[in-house]
Amino acid sequence: MKFEFLGTADTGGIPLHRCQCEICESARLKGVSNRSSSAYLELDDGSVILFDAGYDLLCDRFNKKHIRAVFLTHFHADHCFGLIRLRKSADTIICYTPNDTQGFGDLFIHKDSIDYQVLQPFEAKEIEGVKIVALPLLHSKTTHGYVIFTCKGVVAYLTDCASIPESSLAYLKAQKIDHLFLDAAYTPYFESKKHLNWESAGEYIDAIKPKNGYLIHASCKTLLPLHVKKIRLKYPYIEQGFTIEV
Numbered sequence: 001m002k003f004e005f006l007g008t009a010d011t012g013g014i015p016l017h018r019c020q021c022e023i024c025e026s027a028r029l030k031g032v033s034n035r036s037s038s039a040y041l042e043l044d045d046g047s048v049i050l051f052d053a054g055y056d057l058l059c060d061r062f063n064k065k066h067i068r069a070v071f072l073t074h075f076h077a078d079h080c081f082g083l084i085r086l087r088k089s090a091d092t093i094i095c096y097t098p099n100d101t102q103g104f105g106d107l108f109i110h111k112d113s114i115d116y117q118v119l120q121p122f123e124a125k126e127i128e129g130v131k132i133v134a135l136p137l138l139h140s141k142t143t144h145g146y147v148i149f150t151c152k153g154v155v156a157y158l159t160d161c162a163s164i165p166e167s168s169l170a171y172l173k174a175q176k177i178d179h180l181f182l183d184a185a186y187t188p189y190f191e192s193k194k195h196l197n198w199e200s201a202g203e204y205i206d207a208i209k210p211k212n213g214y215l216i217h218a219s220c221k222t223l224l225p226l227h228v229k230k231i232r233l234k235y236p237y238i239e240q241g242f243t244i245e246v
């Protein structure tokens with residue numbers, strides 16, 4: 001099975017509108033556009049499970065694909081605005097969410113084709129032999145990360161968190177995680193109560209000890225100092241299109 005990132009950036013994406021920094025100019029030269037953090041798992045029968053829906057072109061990208069479910073981490077715009085078009089789908093699409101009665105915009109008023117179902121912390125769902133567990137994370141909205149168990153390995157998709165609660169950390173340490181993707185939205189020079197930075201995220205990855213650790217959810221402002229100072233981090237930031245076999 002294939003697990004691919006549709007986007008690994010923060011809300012503004014890279015290139016950021018009108019930004020002329022080296023990171024954004026380089027992305028323009030390459031013709032790439034890295035959007036908000038979201039990913040999908042392609043099952044052996046070609047259907048897909050989405051993790052977040054912040055990618056605005058979901059309908060086009062998966063026009064010919066059966067979407068088995070969306071596992072939403074939280075209702076911030078950069079993780080759910082793809083649902084605004086997807087809700088007009090001819091299919092009914094289950095969207096698993098953390099318990100957030102507000103949601104985003106008018107998504108709960110006009111649910112249309114989306115069947116929202118709340119997952120409790122540590123609740124598991126199984127789809128075609130793939131087990132997905134909701135993991136509570138601390139962020140400015142009720143947020144889940146997801147741990148994905150396939151027959152070949154374990155992936156942890158942990159975007160948007162200021163910290164990992166003790167119970168979640170203990171759970172992660174008890175698994176044999178092959179690939180861990182973790183929010184590191186900021187540099188360590190910027191204090192945030194909403195997101196981790198590359199230093200605090202690196203410390204969590206060291207503690208969890210996955211086979212491979214990666215950083216996500218960066219803006220160009222986070223990546224620029226690394227680029228300018230030629231800093232190589234222990235765990236790399238990944239870009240859109242990053243794919244693993246699981």
Ligand SMILES: [Zn+2]
Binds near residue numbers: 016021022025
């Ligand atoms: Zn920029």
Ligand SMILES: [Zn+2]
Binds near residue numbers: 074076139160
């Ligand atoms: Zn968020």
Ligand SMILES: [Zn+2]
Binds near residue numbers: 010011
């Ligand atoms: Zn976000």
